[in-house]
Amino acid sequence: MKRVRTTRRSLLRGLVAVVAALPAPAQAPTEADATTLVQELDRAFNARNLGALLAHYVPDRQTHFFAAMRARLHALFLRDGLSACSRVLRFFHRGHTGIALVATELTAPSQRASLHTFTALRRQAGRVVALFSIDVDPRAAIEHAHGSSFACPACNYRIRFDDRWLAVPRAQSEGGCTEALWLVSLERDVFLDIGVTHCSAATDARHALDRILQAKRTARLLAEDDSATPSAWLPRGIPRRDTADLGVAVSGARYQGSCRGGLAVDMHVLAAGRMVFLLAARGNPSALCAARAEVDAVLDSFELVDPKLTAAQMAERALRLHTGGGTFDGPCGNRYRNPTHRVAITGPTGWDHQLRAGAFLFHLTFRNPTSGSSLELYALPPRDRPFCPNSIERLVTTQCPPGSGAKSTDWQTTGCGLTWRQVELADDSVLRVAFR
Incomplete structure (x- = not known):
């Protein structure tokens, strides 16, 4: 944990x-x-x-x-x-x-x-x-490698492709999101990175794309001279809500630019309530240009498996099928039980709580409504490599980058096997990272 x-x-x-x-x-x-x-x-x-x-x-x-x-x-x-x-x-x-x-x-x-x-x-x-x-995630590799489509009933989407593409399912922890898939072209220097995230609140595609671009600019992953701006976009498989019997409003945005090192990137984001779908085409600029028709055909095939699900139903379904769901009970309503993973956790009394789907078996957040302090609990998939100080050093660096004035202690281990590290941030707040 x-x-x-x-x-x-x-x-x-x-x-x-x-x-x-x-x-x-x-x-x-x-x-x-x-x-x-x-x-x-x-x-x-x-x-x-x-x-x-x-x-x-x-x-x-x-x-x-x-x-x-x-x-x-x-x-x-x-x-x-x-x-x-x-x-x-x-x-x-x-x-x-x-x-x-x-x-x-x-x-x-x-x-x-x-x-x-x-x-x-x-x-x-x-x-x-x-x-x-x-x-590749071996648990799903062969199941999807031979087909001409990939569907996730939990995330409620389907995408189609031909034998010029290879579907490569990735483990949750590799993709860093609820669902992660690569479609790799077998003919050209191009691949599609597909990911699904489960946000804490409903969002729209333009806002989600702006956050992604800001994170990439902060990490200096985009080309320094990149000046492209996002535009509206929707795949043909998603009709407008006012012309079809859709249970959820779907917004879309697109960004075409370049990364450091000369790699071209074409990002497409769809938002449906709390669900955000990222479809990013990457590759050699000339190859991506030559493969435009093939890439667009895959993108336009995106569709909702059950278009009548509401935003709330989509979020609940993703949580239930990807994390086992779980319930909150107890005298103060702060005890979380997940029968699927045989877990019971009691959070701080009076704190707000939320369950998310992400890169782990489950992601549970408790937040103090007064101070803003939070406690986040992640359960690592059992077949993945165990965490160690080196493997989560980047998480600490993300929270307190060089030059931020943060003061950090060395990693310490308690008698019960818990390894932890405390970081005092410049704004007098404290970050504590721990794992077992």
């Missing part, structure tokens, strides 16, 4: 390695080809030979992600005694592309971690090369 005052973010562990546009090959790779390639990647990794490892991928076009891949590998190579052992769990074809679901065990003295990735393969110049390797 982790407690933190205010944050909706979760650390992102998913990584697009390399995606490139290739001509259609005469012969698709086989499962034997995939097994051989995975073994060669392991040998290069265990030998700490970065050049040999990257040589198995097609020349990169997304320099931003390629740099991230190099940084990740360099960080892993610094770990003494770390070795990788991978195997192909499943193999299938998507068009002329071979897709391998790969399980990798990373081991070091007294440590072990498991990774699952989708590795896409093509034949090029007489040999099999990897187009990309992407972290």
Whole structure:
């Protein structure tokens, strides 16, 4: 269990390695080809030979992600005694592309971690090369990989695509939101990042998009000369409420700009009550321009599974199906019970409370209506890697960035196994982060 005052973010562990546009090959790779390639990647990794490892991928076009891949590998190579052992769990074809679901065990003295990735393969110049390797949630990977649509009854949306795209479901903690999905183009240097968030109050698309852009500008993720402004947008699958029997008003906004490093980004936001849907197309500028018709076809296919649900019903359904829901009871109404996860928690008396859907099993907030102090409780999905001081250091940095005048203590551990750290902020408020 982790407690933190205010944050909706979760650390992102998913990584697009390399995606490139290739001509259609005469012969698709086989499962034997995939097994051989995975073994060669392991040998290069265990030998700490970065050049040999990257040589198995097609020349990169997304320099931003390629740099991230190099940084990740360099960080892993610094770990003494770390070795990788991978195997192909499943193999299938998507068009002329071979897709391998790969399980990798990373081991070091007294440590072990498991990774699952989708590795896409093509034949090029007489040999099999990897187009990309992407972290995937193995629990949902195969279920959605073969289809031509992705639907989430809990979040009440559906999106359609053809075999030029690969659906890559991501774990809640990877996407940092209630629902996270990547649609990766198998033909071009483009992918769609789809995420669903569950806000604390109803919002509209323009306001939600402005907040996203402000966060990205603060983090310097957008190009310095970017001057694009948002505009109104709605997919064809969402008719206007005054012309259809819709139970909830849906607003939409669009932003077309560029990120640092030259990557083009085309963000689309839809808001329905407390539910916010982000559909962001990213890629090489020329590739994204060439793929405009393909991308627009996917975006326009967005629709509500049950268009008659009201905003309140959509929010309740997402909470119930994604978190198990739960109830508040007790003499003061501050005791939370979640039978699905077998959890019972009593919050401070007299504080307001709210349950949210997000990157964790559940996200519970208690807030003092007088002082504004808050207590936030997050339950980590059991199959994800455990939290440690390093893994949540970024959360603390987000709350008190360099130059903010914050004073922080070192991490401390109590006798009951609770690890915590206290930060005194410049405005005399105190942030305490703890996890077990």
